Each structure stands twice: as structure tokens, then as C-alpha cells.
Amino acid sequence: MNFEAARENMVDCQISPLGVVDRGVLDSFLTVPREKFAAPGQEGIAYCDEDLPLGGGRYLMEPSVHARLLQHAAPKPEDIVLEIGSGAGYSTAILSSLVSTVFALESDQGLLSRAESIWQDLEYTNIVSVQGSLRAGCPDHAPYSLIFFNGAISNVPEEILGQLDIGGRMIAVLSSKPGQDAGKAMLIECTGPGQFSDRTLFDANIPCLPDFEPRKEFVF
Numbered sequence: 001m002n003f004e005a006a007r008e009n010m011v012d013c014q015i016s017p018l019g020v021v022d023r024g025v026l027d028s029f030l031t032v033p034r035e036k037f038a039a040p041g042q043e044g045i046a047y048c049d050e051d052l053p054l055g056g057g058r059y060l061m062e063p064s065v066h067a068r069l070l071q072h073a074a075p076k077p078e079d080i081v082l083e084i085g086s087g088a089g090y091s092t093a094i095l096s097s098l099v100s101t102v103f104a105l106e107s108d109q110g111l112l113s114r115a116e117s118i119w120q121d122l123e124y125t126n127i128v129s130v131q132g133s134l135r136a137g138c139p140d141h142a143p144y145s146l147i148f149f150n151g152a153i154s155n156v157p158e159e160i161l162g163q164l165d166i167g168g169r170m171i172a173v174l175s176s177k178p179g180q181d182a183g184k185a186m187l188i189e190c191t192g193p194g195q196f197s198d199r200t201l202f203d204a205n206i207p208c209l210p211d212f213e214p215r216k217e218f219v220f
Contacts, residue, residue, distance in 0.1 A: 003035050006047040010034075014049040015067040022071045028094045029067060034060070036118050037090035051207055056108060058087050059207045061150065065173075065185075066091065072187055072201050073146055073171045075099050082141075082163065084134050085150040085209040089115025095148065096124045105130045105138050107210060135211050137163045144168060151209035152183050164190045173204045175214050 011029050020026065035046040039054050046052065051059040075081070079099035086092045086104035088111060095102045096119075104127055106112040112131055119127050130138050135157050137147075143165035152175040164170055170188040185201040208214070 001044055003033060003043075003046075007031075007034070010047045010049070010063050014064050018064055018068055020067045020071050022074075024075070024098050025067055025070050025094075028070075028097050029063065031097070032090065032093045033122070034063075034090055036122070037088040037093070037115075039088075054088050054111065056111075057207070057210065058085075058108065058111065059151070060088060060090055061206055065204050065206055066094075068202065069148070069171050069173070069185060069204075070094065070098075072185070073148060073169060075146060079145045080141075081146045081148060082138055082144040083148045083150055084137065084160070086115060086129070087111055087150055089118055091148070091150045092127055093119065093122065093124055096126050099126075099146070101126050101128065103128045103130055103138050103141050103144070105132060105134060107132065107134050133211075134209055135159070139163055147171070149173070149209065151212070152204075152206045153209055153212035154214040155212070156188065161188075161190075161196065164188075164196075166190050166192060173206055175208050175212075 007030050035043040038046040049062050049064050051062050075098040081099050081102045083104050086106045092102050092104045137160040142163035145165050145168045147170040149172040152173040154175050168190050173183045173185050175183040182203040182205050185204045188198045191197050
């Protein structure tokens with residue numbers, strides 16, 4: 001399979017038609033080899049515009065949603081980024097070419113070890129891997145100018161909000177409750193100490209990160 005052609009097709013037919021015009025974001029999707037981060041045996045479908053299972057309830061986010069989220073995140077060369085749920089490491093690799101440093105937080109040591117091996121092979125040198133609870137964030141290296149959730153969440157923990165720098169941005173897909181409408185991609189900004197504003201960007205349905213699933217509720 002010609003993976004270079006597949007990457008070009010992904011950008012031209014899946015990402016660009018949805019209004020993603022940021023040259024840095026597009027170039028990252030053109031150059032990072034998504035097939036290397038897919039689950040073994042799924043390299044041939046790595047460029048389908050859908051969430052690809054990695055096992056254990058984890059996924060590669062579908063490219064069209066992923067690229068739109070990153071464009072709204074507006075990554076800058078000076079950004080210090082916390083990525084929550086790095087998973088297979090693909091989103092981390094995309095971010096690494098756009099920012100100063102990415103702290104890649106992952107709870108699954110097996111996924112993290114595989115991602116570290118791929119990052120090393122591809123010579124990404126500005127990624128710092130962190131194994132730990134996703135809901136706790138990574139306070140040791142806070143604050144961050146950008147926090148990116150690599151999967152949907154039901155809510156933003158206070159601990160993670162507190163790790164966003166003043167003037168910083170947070171991008172997340174807030175999932176709906178079971179049986180309700182689509183989730184919402186959100187931009188959250190820290191406008192001052194303990195002060196935040198939020199804006200809905202677009203509807204999005206992507207799988208939830210572990211420990212962030214919506215809780216089922218009884219209806220009387």
C-alpha cells in the first residue's frame with residue numbers, strides 16, 4: 001500500500017473539505033505515518049475516517065475530528081502541551097511538530113511503551129512520556145499553555161483545570177449522556193486565576209477515555 005498517497009488522500013478528501021486550513025496542522029497530518037500507530041494488522045485501514053480500535057477500549061481518533069480539534073487549539077511553537085490519554089502516540093506525534101514540548105500522559109503502560117518505541121524510531125525529541133492517572137493530569141510540570149484530551153470526556157476534573165496557565169487553552173469533546181445527542185467539542189480558556197470561559201465548537205462523537213465515561217442514570 002502507498003501510505004504517502006493515503007496520507008495525501010486523507011488530507012485532501014477527509015480533512016480539508018471540513019474547513020481545516022491551518023498549514024501547520026495539514027502538514028503534520030501529511031507527514032506523520034498514522035499506519036505505524038495503528039494496531040498490528042490494521043495498517044491497511046489506518047487512513048479510514050473512523051475511530052480505529054487499539055484494544056482495551058482505546059482508539060485512534062478519526063482524522064476529520066482530530067484535525068478540526070487541533071485547528072481550534074491553535075498550537076503555537078512556544079506552547080507547552082499536556083496531552084491526556086496519549087494512547088498509541090499518534091496524536092502526540094502530530095502535536096510534537098507544532099509546539100515546543102508535549103507531556104504525554106497515559107495510564108496504560110503497555111500502550112505507552114509501544115508509543116515510546118515508535119517516537120524513538122521516528123526521532124521525535126520533544127515528547128516527555130508520563131505514566132499515571134488520566135483524571136489527575138500531570139501537576140508536576142504544570143502550568144500548560146495547551147491541554148488536549150485525546151478522547152471524549154464526561155466532565156473536566158478540577159485538578160486538570162487548575163493545571164491550565166492563564167491565557168491557556170483546553171480542547172475537549174464533552175460526551176453526552178447515554179442515549180442522548182452527540183457530544184460537543186469545546187474550547188475552554190483560562191482568563192484569570194480560577195476564571196474560565198468556554199465555547200462550543202461543533203458536534204462530535206468519539207469514544208470516551210477510561211475513567212471519563214458518562215454515568216448511566218435512572219429515569220423515573
